[in-house]
Amino acid sequence: MSYRIQLFHSLLNNFLDGESALVTIEGDVLAVRGKNPATYGTLTTAAKNAGTYLKLQEGDIAILNDPFSGGSTLDEMTFIMAISEDLLWVRRKAIAKSIKAGKSVEEEGVRIPPTPLLQNGKFNAIILNAIQSHPACPPHFGDWIQAEFSSMSAMSRKLIETIEGIGFEITGELIEEYLHLSKELAHQLISEKASGETRVDVILDSGELLRLKIDIHEGKIALDFGGTTPSTIINLTESAAFGTCFHTISQFYGFTEYANSGSFASLQVTKPSGCWLMAKYPASTLKGMTVGIAALQLAIELALSHIHSKREKAPSCHSPLLVQFQTEFASTVIELKSGDGASAHQNGTCAQNEKLSIENLEREFPVKVIQALHRSHGDKKSKFTGGRGLVFQIQALKDIDVTWLSDLTKHKPRMIKKYSDFIPCEISLDSRGEMKILQSQGTQRINKGEILNLSSGSGGGLD
Amino acid sequence: MQNNFLLGISVGEAFAEYCLLEGRTVIATKRSYLSREGLKSSLNQFILNHSDKKIGKAAVSIRVPEKLLDYKLNGAVAHVTTKGFEQWLDLNVNPLTNFTTDKLQFSICERVHSNGEIAIAIENSELEAISNKLKELGAKKVCVHLLHASINSSNQEKVQLFLQAQGFEVFLPEKSENGDEVSRWKRNSLKATVTSLFEDIKKDIQDALHDSISAENIYYLNAAGDFSQDKDHNPIAGLSASYSALALTSTKPDFDILYLGLENFILISPKKWQTHWQSPWGSIENRHLGFRSLSIQPTLEIALNAFRHFDFSETSEGWEPGPMFLGRGQKATLLDLWSDSAKLRKIDGLRERSTESGIQRFKKSLYTLAKTSKSHEKEIDHVNKELQSLAIQKIAMEALLFRNGKKILITGPLADMFGNGFKKDPHSTVEINEFALSNSVALLGQTLLNPS
Numbered sequence A: 001m002s003y004r005i006q007l008f009h010s011l012l013n014n015f016l017d018g019e020s021a022l023v024t025i026e027g028d029v030l031a032v033r034g035k036n037p038a039t040y041g042t043l044t045t046a047a048k049n050a051g052t053y054l055k056l057q058e059g060d061i062a063i064l065n066d067p068f069s070g071g072s073t074l075d076e077m078t079f080i081m082a083i084s085e086d087l088l089w090v091r092r093k094a095i096a097k098s099i100k101a102g103k104s105v106e107e108e109g110v111r112i113p114p115t116p117l118l119q120n121g122k123f124n125a126i127i128l129n130a131i132q133s134h135p136a137c138p139p140h141f142g143d144w145i146q147a148e149f150s151s152m153s154a155m156s157r158k159l160i161e162t163i164e165g166i167g168f169e170i171t172g173e174l175i176e177e178y179l180h181l182s183k184e185l186a187h188q189l190i191s192e193k194a195s196g197e198t199r200v201d202v203i204l205d206s207g208e209l210l211r212l213k214i215d216i217h218e219g220k221i222a223l224d225f226g227g228t229t230p231s232t233i234i235n236l237t238e239s240a241a242f243g244t245c246f247h248t249i250s251q252f253y254g255f256t257e258y259a260n261s262g263s264f265a266s267l268q269v270t271k272p273s274g275c276w277l278m279a280k281y282p283a284s285t286l287k288g289m290t291v292g293i294a295a296l297q298l299a300i301e302l303a304l305s306h307i308h309s310k311r312e313k314a315p316s317c318h319s320p321l322l323v324q325f326q327t328e329f330a331s332t333v334i335e336l337k338s339g340d341g342a343s344a345h346q347n348g349t350c351a352q353n354e355k356l357s358i359e360n361l362e363r364e365f366p367v368k369v370i371q372a373l374h375r376s377h378g379d380k381k382s383k384f385t386g387g388r389g390l391v392f393q394i395q396a397l398k399d400i401d402v403t404w405l406s407d408l409t410k411h412k413p414r415m416i417k418k419y420s421d422f423i424p425c426e427i428s429l430d431s432r433g434e435m436k437i438l439q440s441q442g443t444q445r446i447n448k449g450e451i452l453n454l455s456s457g458s459g460g461g462l463d
Numbered sequence B: 001m002q003n004n005f006l007l008g009i010s011v012g013e014a015f016a017e018y019c020l021l022e023g024r025t026v027i028a029t030k031r032s033y034l035s036r037e038g039l040k041s042s043l044n045q046f047i048l049n050h051s052d053k054k055i056g057k058a059a060v061s062i063r064v065p066e067k068l069l070d071y072k073l074n075g076a077v078a079h080v081t082t083k084g085f086e087q088w089l090d091l092n093v094n095p096l097t098n099f100t101t102d103k104l105q106f107s108i109c110e111r112v113h114s115n116g117e118i119a120i121a122i123e124n125s126e127l128e129a130i131s132n133k134l135k136e137l138g139a140k141k142v143c144v145h146l147l148h149a150s151i152n153s154s155n156q157e158k159v160q161l162f163l164q165a166q167g168f169e170v171f172l173p174e175k176s177e178n179g180d181e182v183s184r185w186k187r188n189s190l191k192a193t194v195t196s197l198f199e200d201i202k203k204d205i206q207d208a209l210h211d212s213i214s215a216e217n218i219y220y221l222n223a224a225g226d227f228s229q230d231k232d233h234n235p236i237a238g239l240s241a242s243y244s245a246l247a248l249t250s251t252k253p254d255f256d257i258l259y260l261g262l263e264n265f266i267l268i269s270p271k272k273w274q275t276h277w278q279s280p281w282g283s284i285e286n287r288h289l290g291f292r293s294l295s296i297q298p299t300l301e302i303a304l305n306a307f308r309h310f311d312f313s314e315t316s317e318g319w320e321p322g323p324m325f326l327g328r329g330q331k332a333t334l335l336d337l338w339s340d341s342a343k344l345r346k347i348d349g350l351r352e353r354s355t356e357s358g359i360q361r362f363k364k365s366l367y368t369l370a371k372t373s374k375s376h377e378k379e380i381d382h383v384n385k386e387l388q389s390l391a392i393q394k395i396a397m398e399a400l401l402f403r404n405g406k407k408i409l410i411t412g413p414l415a416d417m418f419g420n421g422f423k424k425d426p427h428s429t430v431e432i433n434e435f436a437l438s439n440s441v442a443l444l445g446q447t448l449l450n451p452s
Helices: A005-016 A039-054 A125-132 A141-165 A172-191 A238-253 A286-307 A360-364 B039-049 B124-137 B154-165 B180-210 B241-248 B334-338 B356-372 B380-402 B413-421 B436-449
Strands: A021-023 A029-033 A062-064 A076-084 A087-094 A113-120 A195-203 A211-217 A220-224 A267-271 A321-326 A331-336 A368-372 A390-396 A400-404 A427-429 A434-437 A441-444 A450-456 B007-011 B015-022 B027-035 B055-060 B078-082 B105-108 B118-120 B141-145 B167-172 B216-219 B257-260 B265-279 B284-291 B300-304 B310-316 B409-410 B429-430
Touching: A005 A141, A005 A172, A005 B380, A021 A039, A029 A039, A029 A172, A029 B265, A039 A062, A039 A076, A039 A238, A039 A321, A062 A125, A062 A141, A076 A141, A076 B413, A087 A141, A087 A220, A087 B118, A113 A141, A113 A195, A125 A141, A141 B380, A172 A220, A172 A238, A172 B154, A211 A286, A238 A267, A267 B300, A286 A400, A331 A360, A331 A390, A331 A450, A400 B310, A427 B409, B007 B039, B007 B180, B007 B380, B007 B436, B015 B436, B027 B039, B027 B436, B039 B180, B055 B180, B055 B241, B055 B436, B078 B124, B078 B265, B105 B124, B105 B356, B124 B154, B141 B154, B154 B167, B167 B180, B167 B300, B216 B436, B241 B257, B241 B284, B241 B436, B257 B380, B257 B413, B265 B380, B300 B356, B300 B409, B310 B380, B334 B380, B380 B409, B380 B413, B409 B413, B413 B429
Parallel strands: A220 A267, B007 B055, B055 B216, B078 B105, B078 B141, B141 B167, B257 B409, B409 B429
Antiparallel strands: A021 A029, A021 A087, A062 A076, A062 A113, A076 A087, A195 A211, A211 A220, A321 A331, A321 A400, A368 A390, A390 A450, A400 A441, A427 A434, A427 A450, B007 B015, B015 B027, B257 B265, B265 B284, B300 B310
């Protein structure tokens, strides 16, 4: 029995946390882990770029946040560390969340291409100082980077000591076998379910069309985005688009835990050049990385539901509602997640709050939270109801600046009759009794006494 | 002359350990398998066996099983919350792990601002209405969760006094520096939910000891390493108390501790205090020494993984009914792989409980799995050996990867069986101590309760 495969898989599961990946220098992806769909394409692109252009030696660490080099949004930093001469560890962490959508990526923050900062045990202070001198660089950036480097170096040493400590040899043959088994697994899980093809169109409020033709045949899935239009304001990088496709598909079939080069081979993605899924520098990518990804997830899930009538799922509202409060002294971003669509046998999962504390928010900002609850059911007729979104009512106790980004898929795609529509995110302002629905994105000063009503999306229901 | 005998008790989910110390020397130990021998009777018997010793004090650690923190198993508790936020705790957990039922959630019109100013005071009429409804529903316990009560508790006190006067048991979030109401309220909710169960366990202990040790000489340990008496003790604070005791009494304070117990495999970092417990209900305020529950546990089911190879599942089967080799279990577990081992069968609590029919059923279940697996190895003895190696390697791998320092001390009733996974690591030491938990609770008790 090859228990070495089980041990290897367990090692990967234990070592990788958050948004992270392990990639060989030759480009084999051993494992990817994360909650953000884009991770499954962007981290591997980051590793490939760093590996190709920077020639990292054991112990060296490079950083990047450039979306066009394998980053995501500019408020998240990607670290690439050479654990050994042939293994790269890629990890992504948020610095300080912010919502800065501009006309180009340069307006969204400080953009860092693949940059080696730790080489031969020496920290490159000159480059770090140059980054810190950028006006958009977050405060305490240098300290934060050094703390992350220290943590990664320690963990990397532990990984090597662990492998030596248990006498486990990770050979080329072991890796090959693991990837082969993962590829077979993906193939088998896809083959066990229905085959077929279908087409879905999703239109974004900003005018972009996402056209997806999906073909499931003999254990492989082809996603053809031919007919998808160029960008108006939404741009998504190729690596993020691939990652989203893989994550959504693998979640449906149940092989996300085996995300690697082997299972990646089950997917073939084709996009027309110039479409909004192939963003090029200097396009702005913040909206693509949030709303664009949500639209892509929606399209794929609808397509899969069309083909798999026994495993259908009503559309989820994947788009979160992001709201940034800003005063002279402090800034915070609240992310309100949305609810899931109902599935064939159960209600959709309601959205949950993850990090917000009402007492802390009221202490740090001049606001008062009036209420926090689950959104009411929009569709009471369905047999299985969609997961409810979150509702927050927040009153300004002093003037405060607010920036927000919400759903841009209010146009409902064509649905099968037994689905009810998901309810998109909504933000409105109550100003002295006068209610005004705000646009999907914007920045505004909220005056003292005005009340902001924040509602994240609810999933669709199923009869 | 100060009484030098101290009884250490560590109550887990399935086993209880007792350790009698004279000074710092172990005089007697025992482990009880609680589904076969009740806590009260086995503890009482242990005391009777040493009735010639005058025991001054008892130091107790009680680990309430996590699954019993669920209100569905313990009975729901009413929640009274600031109006507008009655769903706030539900919004912060998975719907399968809510803290109470919808019917027992009440809002009260009150508000305190973040600066402590009372914006809306409590009206008695509203309290009366809530109280009447609670009585109608048969509720006896009430959690009171009001925003910013930690800054200005006037409204909270009014609610507390009114409801207590009506005969309800009222639970308030503990005062702390923690500014996050979610983790404080969650802790309070769990405490209220599990109080009755905890009281039952304490009563069993007090009844078992009442001829030897009075209730005021029984001290309960919390995860911060402090002892308190009955009424002050929070059962949530006691959840990892015995692990803290292990670390605080370790003879090798620079070592991380890998505890290999019958119920859990835990890696404890003695130098790493943490303020929150990452629970199935999210982050909950609870000061404790950092510990990690390994992904491999003693009663994980043996199953085929996604590749159809032998592996261990992610679900612990627990000890009720327990591993197959004890005769009642229905699923093959990790410990069953050692069912032929004399070392396992001589562990106190398991002695003479192993059954031949249980062992044979286990081997048959392995054989059935082997037929459907894609493993080349089908010979059961080899499969057994390979799975043993895999289990030991997984334990060693995780412990080495997540140790805080350089060195690890491996201890517990299963240390002897699994310790050889660390033989290649020069910084690991195996210390055989079958009663490590109760021993350390007793030692900590001697240090803090009988300082000389």
